[in-house]
Amino acid sequence: MEKLSRRLTVVGLIATMCGLSACASLPENLISAPDVKLQGVQVMGLGFKNQTFLLSFDIHNPNPFALPVSHVRYDVRLDGMRFASGETASEITVPASGDTEFAISVELDLLSTAPQLLSIVREGTRSEIPYELQGELGVDIPFTPPVSYRSDGAIQLN
Numbered sequence: 001m002e003k004l005s006r007r008l009t010v011v012g013l014i015a016t017m018c019g020l021s022a023c024a025s026l027p028e029n030l031i032s033a034p035d036v037k038l039q040g041v042q043v044m045g046l047g048f049k050n051q052t053f054l055l056s057f058d059i060h061n062p063n064p065f066a067l068p069v070s071h072v073r074y075d076v077r078l079d080g081m082r083f084a085s086g087e088t089a090s091e092i093t094v095p096a097s098g099d100t101e102f103a104i105s106v107e108l109d110l111l112s113t114a115p116q117l118l119s120i121v122r123e124g125t126r127s128e129i130p131y132e133l134q135g136e137l138g139v140d141i142p143f144t145p146p147v148s149y150r151s152d153g154a155i156q157l158n
Helices: 002-030 110-122
Strands: 035-046 050-060 067-078 081-094 099-109 128-139 147-156
Touching (some): 035 147
Antiparallel strands (some): 035 050, 067 081, 128 147
16 A cells, blocks of 8 residues: 555656646747847947947747847847857837837957958948847746747848
8 A cells, every 4th residue: 555655656746747847848839939130230439449339129029928028148140250249138028919129238349359340341332231140038927938039131331
C-alpha cells in the first residue's frame, strides 16, 4: 500500500511539473512577433572620442491585446556592417493591432565606428542605406519570455 502511495505521489508531481511547464510556454505560443522597423539614424552629437546617434523605430503589434514593453534589446547593421547593439529599459505600450514609435539614444566609440561611418559616407551618391535589425522585446506580461524580432530594409539619407 505504501509503495502505491509513493508511486501516485511521484506520478502526481510529474504531472504537475509537466502542466506547469506547459503553462509557462503557453504565452510564447499565443504572442505573435511584432514587426519592428528602423526608420532613421540621426547624428545628435560629435565629440573627440564619441558620437551620439538617435535610432528611430516603428513597432506594429499584430496581437489583439496591447504589448507593454519593459526593455528593448537590439542589434543594428548598416550596409552589412555592425553599427550598434545593446539593451535599454522601456516604458512603451504598443496598442492592440496598432503601431507606436520609439527612439533610442546610442553613444558610440569613434575608433570602433569610424571605419563603418567613413565607408558609408564616402559613397555620398547613395540616397539610402540597407539595414538589418534583430533583437528582443521584454514584454511585461506574467510568465511571458522576451519576444524576438527581425527585419531588414533601407533608411533614407538626408
